[in-house]
Amino acid sequence: MTSNSLRRRRKESKPIFEKIKSHLEAAALKVDPKSTLGDAISYFLKHEQKLKVFLKRGDIEIDNNAAERAIRRIAIIRKNSLHAGSERGAQAWMCFSSLVATSEANRVCPRRYLHWLYFCFDEKRTDTERTLEERTEGIMPWDFKKLEDAKDPQHVELMKKVLQ
Template sequence: FVEAGKAAPTKKKGTKVSKADVAIGKIRKLYAIEKRIETLPPEEKTRQRQQLAQPVLNDLKAWLEKNSTRVPRDSLTYKAMQYTLNQWDLLTGYCQDGKLHISNVLAENAIRPFAVGRKNWLFADTPRGAKASATVYSLIETAKANGIEPFAYLNSVLQHIGNAKMVEDVEALLPWNTSLNKMQKG
């Protein structure tokens, strides 16, 4: 919608707001709700989202369904409207779980260094190298997400993985199960 708003002709005084700008205004209301509830525990966030955000989401969906037929099919606004409607269940899923974020910006920020650096990583020139890279990167980011310093985590995994005999032994090394997690949170 931001791109569609920028692509819209410049507005003259007294003209109507673009449909892209209307959509952005409705989305901003959702982010304002998130700002107000950001410090609440997950259960309370879920309750607040269902009470406050769900009506805004319902209004947005109704508005999108009504207005998507009122814009040219080849416009950026139409494409944004259709994308939003096609992704509706994923878009609104955060209202069902207070641990989820309204945006995937945290995930995008986490993978940005990987995306920028991948051209420099010579070992990933084969499918196996790429898979190894993705595995290590996933471990590092999951360690960070669980409040564990990545180097200490990888060091611990490498020290103990050789002794793992059963699936449970390997699972005990995962970032949310490891003793490093308990030490850093305790």
């Protein structure tokens, strides 16, 4: 965030934050602390300094919506896998969904990645001399992204073959 944006945040958000704080301090004296509202007011006042960090640092957002969106997707995947038909089916669904979500988080096209993964893993899965960790090394979405970004001729040719 630019220094102008940070100045604007402090100029516009700080007075609002202070107004909310003073309102909640007054309300805390009138509301039963054991009530739901009293609990929320206590939480705000207890964590005030942590909540104000966004006024001091420009790289911190006021909310955590991005994290909540990512977590929501994981929860939906977990819920959907309950209806997979069997335990092995649910595990397969979870693995597949995790690969798709990890691909997207790494800005990788899941379709391209999964095609490439199928090709690479097919070659490695029969290698019984190595552990699973060794066989899966270098085939994660971030590894694929490095290859895609580098535009390595071998990778480009391989992808042409894989996507045929």
